[in-house]
Amino acid sequence: MIRFKSIDIFRGICMSWMFLGHLLEWWIKPEFINVNNFTHIILDSVGASGFLFISGVSIALSYRKRIYKVEVLKELTKSRVRNSYLLRALFLLIIAIIYNLSVALAINDLSYIWSWFVLLTASISLLLAWPLLKLAKYIRIGVGFTIWILNRFLFEFLVTYIGQLNILGGIFFLLYNKPQLDPILAFFPFFLFGTVIGDLISNFKFDNTEPNRNKTLNTLKKYFFIGPILIIIGLFIEIPNFLVRTSLSWLIYSLGIQLTLLMTLFIFEILFRNRIKKSYKFLFYFSYYSFTVYLTHSLLRFLFLEQLDYISIWFIILITFLIFGFLLKLIYRYWKGLFSIKVQLGRLSSYLADKIEIRRNDIEN
Numbered sequence: 032m033i034r035f036k037s038i039d040i041f042r043g044i045c046m047s048w049m050f051l052g053h054l055l056e057w058w059i060k061p062e063f064i065n066v067n068n069f070t071h072i073i074l075d076s077v078g079a080s081g082f083l084f085i086s087g088v089s090i091a092l093s094y095r096k097r098i099y100k101v102e103v104l105k106e107l108t109k110s111r112v113r114n115s116y117l118l119r120a121l122f123l124l125i126i127a128i129i130y131n132l133s134v135a136l137a138i139n140d141l142s143y144i145w146s147w148f149v150l151l152t153a154s155i156s157l158l159l160a161w162p163l164l165k166l167a168k169y170i171r172i173g174v175g176f177t178i179w180i181l182n183r184f185l186f187e188f189l190v191t192y193i194g195q196l197n198i199l200g201g202i203f204f205l206l207y208n209k210p211q212l213d214p215i216l217a218f219f220p221f222f223l224f225g226t227v228i229g230d231l232i233s234n235f236k237f238d239n240t241e242p243n244r245n246k247t248l249n250t251l252k253k254y255f256f257i258g259p260i261l262i263i264i265g266l267f268i269e270i271p272n273f274l275v276r277t278s279l280s281w282l283i284y285s286l287g288i289q290l291t292l293l294m295t296l297f298i299f300e301i302l303f304r305n306r307i308k309k310s311y312k313f314l315f316y317f318s319y320y321s322f323t324v325y326l327t328h329s330l331l332r333f334l335f336l337e338q339l340d341y342i343s344i345w346f347i348i349l350i351t352f353l354i355f356g357f358l359l360k361l362i363y364r365y366w367k368g369l370f371s372i373k374v375q376l377g378r379l380s381s382y383l384a385d386k387i388e389i390r391r392n393d394i395e396n
Contacts, residue, residue: 035232036315037296038089043314044292045081046321048074049149050328050355054348058335066341072274076285077292079149079213080221082321084289086153087160087225088232094164095233108388113161115384120157122376123322127151130326146209147218150325155215156222168227175220182216183279210277217277224286228254232297248301255294261287316359322372328355 052074055067071078094116100106127150135143145151163171189203190210207214231254235247265273265284273280317324331351339347368374 035092035297035300037293037300038085038092039315039318040296041293042082042085042089042318042321043316045077045079045085046317046324047314047352048078049082050317050324051348051352052078053328054331054351055344057332058337058339058348059344060337060340063341063344071276075276076281076288079152080218080282080285081289082149083153083156083213083218084221084225084286085293086156087222087227088229088293089225090157090160090222091164091226091229092233094226095230110391111384111388114387115380116161117158118380118383119376120154120161122380123150123157124154126322126326126372127154142204142208145204147207147212147214149213149218150322152213152215152218153222156219159215159219160222160226163223164226168230171223171227175223178216178220178223179279179282185216186210214277217282220282221286221289224290228290228293235301244301248298251294251297251301254290255298258287258289258291258294261290263287313356313360316356316363319363319373320359320371322376323370324355324359326372 052071055070059067094112097107097112097115098109101109101112127148128144130150131144131146131148134146134148135141163174166174186207189199189207192199192203194200206216231250232247235243261283265280265282265287268283269278269280272278273284275281334351335344335347362370368378
């Protein structure tokens with residue numbers, strides 16, 4: 032089985048932008064806020080939405096790999112695969128709530144305990160995606176776009192009840208609290224669309240022979256051309272709302288950007304796989320330690336809080352980024368998965384799933 036470097040590069044790009052974007056937002060002086068806004072408009076398509084998209088790709092590949100071990104290698108059972116998956120999602124949900132709680136206490140606003148930072152969105156997306164992974168790809172695509180359309184009208188209806196102590200106010204709080212972040216109905220489809228791409232390339236992961244390689248390439252080329260079409264639709268469907276984060280235009284436009292970028296990376300990797308060696312490693316560290324980066328980089332918030340102008344901030348952010356990346360490289364060299372929250376969650380969920388399976392077998396016997 033091969034490991035796709037394209038996934039690490041794409042996730043590394045997403046995490047790098049989230050890292051740099053947050054520092055820009057936190058450190059720039061208020062009078063230069065337009066610089067921050069303009070930069071986010073240009074690059075935010077590969078931020079949280081891109082991270083969820085590539086997470087969906089990875090989850091689908093992991094799921095197909097485990098199903099392969101169930102049906103072909105007979106190494107696992109379906110119940111163990113299910114338990115491991117759901118435990119991982121629940122552990123991530125716990126981490127997300129703890130993170131939200133720390134933010135709420137830091138800014139003295141308890142409403143942030145349930146707020147749609149990407150960790151919460153990712154954990155809920157994992158839970159929601161489980162029953163959908165078994166559905167056909169075209170059905171998942173239909174579900175994703177249906178959610179986006181419903182989300183547009185549902186938000187416009189519920190926003191009038193914001194802050195009200197009634198059922199509709201509670202539903203708004205549940206689905207859209209802090210809507211400027213990554214609310215589930217707007218961002219879950221990115222995860223779902225990612226599972227479709229993961230399924231498309233899963234066969235090549237297990238069979239990289241020449242015929243399957245050509246078949247995979249032809250499929251990827253078809254999806255590559257869908258990306259620019261989505262970009263054009265997003266640009267013109269609600270002019271100029273493609274600039275408004277979470278608008279239907281922005282969602283479609285962002286999906287087009289992500290699809291075009293990832294298909295380009297996949298096609299390039301399959302065609303020139305042997306030439307891609309260590310040049311992507313810096314992005315790999317941000318990919319491998321993605322959750323760790325997200326949690327720890329928040330500690331940098333107060334280092335230059337609202338102190339930098341629109342020129343000096345770029346130099347300081349670049350230096351900070353390079354230092355952070357160098358530290359990740361050292362950590363990977365000496366400790367590897369020990370400091371990767373993603374890796375540890377996978378190990379813990381697999382371990383507990385094994386224990387549950389053993390106990391279930393003991394009870395049955």
